[in-house]
Amino acid sequence: MSSVAAELVDVRKTFGPTVALDRVNLRAYEAEVHAIIGGNGSGKSTLAKVISGVLVPDHGQVSIFGKSATTPSESKELGIANVYQEVLVADECSVLDNLFLGADGLFGAAEPHDVRYERARQIMADLLGFELDPDTIVGELPLSIKQWITIARGMLTNPRVLILDESSAALDFEATERLFRKIREMKADGCAIFIVTHRIAELVRIADRATVLRDGLSVGTLEQQEITEENILHLIAGPERERA
């Protein structure tokens, strides 16, 4: 039995009058691709941020490898990386600088420029399928490459828990395949990967388990053999549609 990487118990998160998450229970294991699926506004990104410690729940517990983090930097120390849904890059900076934005606390100032440059070159070639000079200024690059930069930034921290929030949104089918190949490699190394998505076809291809959110509630977790479009749609739709 592999160990629990992330566990949420009875989590609630509100924004003023909006209840973004309520009574959310979830457990993800090491070496598992765990999908979070749900409609627009169902609380997926809020859940991603609660897992990664960026948002603190109003109620309930979040633990990562059995420990609870109370600040984003503690979460990072526990090995969490969250690739946000918003593609956050500094246009005026190089690919290299974007990849290691805010990374100094993680790698220490000891990592020489050449080492970073080579790591950046390698991961981008691996993900893009072609060479991209890490000194390229990001500004003029297409959105898909900017999205790859945010994905690579998360992966470069060698996370034990990686959260990808709609990270394939700007990627075509072939690029998504490359992302999935990389995800399978990380999984083989024991990483727990959360894939947040509203694209059911994608998660059928990659997920080991899938938790479904509806209006902020976790309405079920499907095991791999249960992950079908029909089952997911059924859970997303809820009882009202069942009666219709």
Ligand code: ADP
């Ligand atoms: P999803 O990622 O599934 O589309 P979100 O987690 O982004 O859903 O949002 C869930 C709900 O919480 C939505 O109603 C959204 O408007 C609200 N929400 C999310 N973030 C904030 C915020 N920072 N301030 C206020 N409301 C928010």
Ligand code: MG
């Ligand atoms: Mg979202």
